[in-house]
Amino acid sequence: MYSLTVNDHVMIAHSLPDEFFGPAQGMHGATLTVEATFTRAELDEHAVVLDIGQAMEMLDDALSPLHYANLDEHPDFAGKLSTTEATAHYIGQRLADSLSDQPDVGITVTLTENPRAKVAYTVPERP
Template sequence: MFSLSVNDHVMIAHSLPHEFFGPAQALHGATIAVEVTFTREELDEHRVVLDIGEALALLDEALTPLRYTNLDEHPDFAGRLSTSEAIAEYIGTDLSTSLADRPEIGITVHLRENPRAAVSYTVANRP
């Protein structure tokens, strides 16, 4: 198995309006570090998992709709909690759509909202 990881970050605002989330119920900002790992069993004809420049561009395209946005007002999060897990799923789904013509490439999104906690989402069963 081969892998390529690229990273970036995104600054968002959101609230998690349920008592389960304690003080995070209130509107607050977050800078989220994002790392995406692309995998494949065999290298392509160019002997790469994915071109690094393309991987960076794909990640930037996935993050652009989230940058400096209040996710409480973002149409893709309307009516659902914008937890780190949900944000990772959103990014993974976007990347999966962008790579729909290359289903052999696996995608895992790793988010870190603070130095002590991280979440990951692996896109399952690529078409």
């Protein structure tokens, strides 16, 4: 299995209005480090998983609606808790949409919320 990882970060604001989240119930900001890992069992005809520039551009496009956004007001999070897990899912689905013509490329999104906590979401196999 081959993999390519590109990264970036995104600054968001949100609240998690449920007692479960303790002090994070109130509005707060977060800077999330984002890693997108693309995998392939075999390299393509160019001997790569993906073009690195293409991978970085896809990640940029996936993150652009989130930059400095208040996720409480973001239409894709309406009626949902904007947890780090939910944010990883959102980014993973946007990347999957960008790779709809390449279902053999696996996608895992890892978000680091702080130096002690990170979350990963792996997009299920696509037909």
